[in-house]
Amino acid sequence: MTAAARIGGAPVVTLTALDAPADGPAFLQAQVLPGRGMMLLQARLRLPSGEVVEAIHAPPVEAAACALDGGPDDFNGNASFSFGGAILAPFANRIRGRALPGAREIETIVAGETVRLPRNWGGKAPGAEQYAMHGLILDASAAFEQPSPDRVVGLIDAGDFGGRWPGLWKLTFEWRLQAGALRLRVEARNAGEAAWPIGLGWHPYFALPSGDRRQARLRLPATTRVEVGDYDAVLPTGRLSPVAGSPYDFTAGAPLGDLYLDDCFTGLVRDGDEAAAEILDPAAGVGLRIASPSPAVKAIQVYAPPDQAFVVVEPQFNLADPFGPEWPGGLDTGMATVEPGEAVAYDVSVRAFGLGNP
Template identity: 55%
Template sequence: MGNSSDVNGLAVLHLRSPGGAEASAGAEAPRFTRAELLPGRALMVWQLRAALPGRGEVDLLHAPPLEQARAALDGGPPGRSGNNSFKYGGAFLLPFANRIRGRFSAADRTLDTTIAGQERRLFANGGGQAPGAEQYAIHGLILDRAVDELEHLSSADADTARAVIRAGDFGGSWPSDTDVELRLRLGATAFEVDITATNAGEEAQPMGIGWHPYFALPSGAREQARLYLPARTRLEVNDYDEVLPTGRLLPVAGTPYDFSAPGGAALGGLYLDDCFVDLQKTPAGETVVELIDAQAGYGLRVATSSPQVSAIQTFAPPDRAFVVLEPQLNWADPFGPLWNEPRGKGMAWLAPGESVAYRVRLSLFQPGPP
């Protein structure tokens, strides 16, 4: 694994595409070069790098240097279940993405809620910051989870990490036991995320999966960046502090939130913390999103072939040079009465022994001039 640094007790794992950065010098096409993975944090992607024509090697994710990773991730309020994992890089979210609401107890920050008809207790690791704002559970139960098995596999065309998390019932928080296999593959032309969640218990259960990558804008010029996101609808939220869905579905056509035209639309000064649904698939059944930084000559394509992906959560403050694009199975507040789906809006439903696969593929392209 080649590095003595560690996070949460496990060494950082470095992936390098064939030829690495050296083979990319003077390259006429963009190519992936390196990745830094944290097995101590559910194999989250701390950094992903690429060589861009005319710019050399650049960071593709918003994160501090690797030597600061441990301090960044271990900091923050005590007992927050690894929350800093979803403030940088790309954390994996499971068995749910986004928010789950319930009856909050301030004494111990617990949340009593209903998961697929069963009363469960979660830790309320999130919530609004305003006085009296609602507190809730957010972004799953593996944010601070170390992997149980890890392999580093190299071939002529790719470098691959394979990890297993035997999550059980997530400390009694979920209806059944779950085994999670993660496979991250870095090649020159693609970075691929493949997650398989298997119901290893004796009860049927819902399963949600997501990824939370902070995609950096190499130019630093956020207003000119363009987003292509082929969705017809977004979820209305009560405000951008709690960011809780109201149950209303808002058409994006003719609004500043319509990014569905070929080539997308400029972000300008628009604040985004919005979940887009009613996704338009390609003829091959993929959901494809693109982020374009024309000033940097940089384009990133995010494609998922998983039919269960039903939502793309975005987060992009106007004063920051990054865009978070989260392909998710489930919607926000999936078990809430506003959706009237006891099994969870967007959740995969797994009988004992059944699995669901979550796949995301990143590729690079050169956009036209700004």
């Protein structure tokens, strides 16, 4: 990995583990992009065999710089969530609204306030609905410093996100490599004078070292799945379906096979204080545990097309379209309400393990 390149006007920051175990599976290096909302670009993983591989589905730095150049395909920073691991704020997933004629925007209501959001994603079918996707910091630049080789911290003084979100917000970030694990912490502080909602998430593309998607397994203890109208626009119907007995029951772990996934799981069954999912690659002899102790994490979105050798596992606060009328009254759709001067934290770790020692 090289730290010489610049993306989004800022250097590519390389983290190097200082206390990784001498052998066995461990994360050894990582690349972070302060110029693209502190997203993760790549992480190097040592497998149980001793081989070191790229653990994240992403192009090399030079190709990533071309993709993340702010061109027409990068409207609102969309390229940031096409590979690597984008950080999502002030909302994860999708938000629907009224398309504004002559503008790539929607108008919608957030906690009683009318806002305009970028209309940056949607279905590909003719006439499919377009909407706002994955927040407002995908191409934001963060002030940052690297206090040690294994740690980088960042700050985005987001304010009202350019007039697109109620309140005033400061976002702080910390990436670190610790004891062979990769760790992310995001804190959203309400610097305004009233309580307002926020949703946080992370969108990492985990590459399967074996390249064999059919035999890969997913373990995700959750009781319900958000139903969607179709897998084109992938918009919620407002119904939650029990996963028990369905093809989407990954509670005890199940192979991915040829099942297409772009699904939000909720009713998370916590392991101690953690909401966790595991990606198992038996052919490579390795598993990844993606875990969050944050109480505000209410959902995990999984994106895994059958023809790709990656699995995206996204712990996030909110369900898709959290303010939408499709949801039954009284249902908690996951947005965290933060009082003035207070903060909410998002923590997640990724740990690798040999499949003989889960």
